[in-house]
Amino acid sequence: MKLSVSNISLPPYNHASMFHLLNEIGVHGIEVAPSRVWHDTWHNLSANQVTTYRSHIEKSGLSVVGLHSLLYDHPELGLFDGIEKRKKTIDYLVHLSAVCRDLGGYTLILGGGRRRGRTSLTDAFNQSIDFLGEYCNRVDGHNTVLCLEPLGPSDSDFVNSVYDSIRIVKEVNNTSLGVQLDAKALVENKESGLKVFEDSKDYIVHFHANEPKLGVLGSSGLVPHKLFGSYLRRIKYSGFVSIEQRMISAVSCIDDIKLSVNLMKENYI
Numbered sequence: 001m002k003l004s005v006s007n008i009s010l011p012p013y014n015h016a017s018m019f020h021l022l023n024e025i026g027v028h029g030i031e032v033a034p035s036r037v038w039h040d041t042w043h044n045l046s047a048n049q050v051t052t053y054r055s056h057i058e059k060s061g062l063s064v065v066g067l068h069s070l071l072y073d074h075p076e077l078g079l080f081d082g083i084e085k086r087k088k089t090i091d092y093l094v095h096l097s098a099v100c101r102d103l104g105g106y107t108l109i110l111g112g113g114r115r116r117g118r119t120s121l122t123d124a125f126n127q128s129i130d131f132l133g134e135y136c137n138r139v140d141g142h143n144t145v146l147c148l149e150p151l152g153p154s155d156s157d158f159v160n161s162v163y164d165s166i167r168i169v170k171e172v173n174n175t176s177l178g179v180q181l182d183a184k185a186l187v188e189n190k191e192s193g194l195k196v197f198e199d200s201k202d203y204i205v206h207f208h209a210n211e212p213k214l215g216v217l218g219s220s221g222l223v224p225h226k227l228f229g230s231y232l233r234r235i236k237y238s239g240f241v242s243i244e245q246r247m248i249s250a251v252s253c254i255d256d257i258k259l260s261v262n263l264m265k266e267n268y269i
Contacts, residue, residue, distance in 0.1 A: 004029030004065045004242040007036045019060035031242045033069035054103045065240045066107030078113035097139040107206045111149040114158045129171045136174035147180035152188030178205035201235035210244040217260035229268040241268045
């Protein structure tokens with residue numbers, strides 16, 4: 001397994017100078033929240049801006065894992081609530097897939113934008129399958145993989161189980177879709193057992209190591225990181241395990257990340 005960290009743990013818009021420090025403490029990759037890098041992540045995002053950010057990362061001996069927090073700066077987008085909204089959301093996700101490709105990344109983790117509200121669960125599954133089928137057709141050749149991140153009911157009312165994610169991946173049946181596991185969501189959804197990992201081993205492409213409220217790893221005592229690390233090794237997972245940790249202090253953010261990196265080395269890597 002390879003160790004990565006999300007850039008949400010770093011100061012927004014101005015953190016390129018810190019990449020070499022991450023390399024020095026044993027980080028291999030950067031998971032990118034686009035809104036943490038650029039004020040405009042869509043229409044006015046230039047190819048040069050993307051290339052420059054990639055260059056900063058790679059010159060520091062790191063690589064881009066992929067993107068997450070995809071809709072953070074676009075709360076008006078989502079999978080449901082009308083044809084026009086879904087169309088704009090597909091357009092934006094296709095754009096982000098191209099950004100991910102140009103950064104040298106692979107995974108796109110879709111957590112937000114999934115509140116189904118009054119849409120029935122059956123209709124939500126059908127609409128998401130149609131949505132993702134169209135998305136996959138449009139990103140053919142990008143060599144990226146989108147995952148609907150299974151989240152707890154406090155974060156989303158759709159795809160609250162790893163098995164929901166697997167079901168959608170099977171239905172769409174396209175290599176541009178995969179499954180991502182999220183440590184805190186596994187606990188919240190009572191899916192912390194080995195069977196969940198074994199049942200998802202043919203689909204999993206990414207793993208978030210995190211805590212409730214995205215604190216330093218191990219800080220809550222609620223997430224069994226040692227157990228999850230052993231399960232990932234048992235299913236022979238060899239991809240990235242990404243620390244999803246918010247910036248707790250702008251002054252000591254690298255020290256905060258180092259605490260989580262040390263736990264990762266003990267339990268996952």
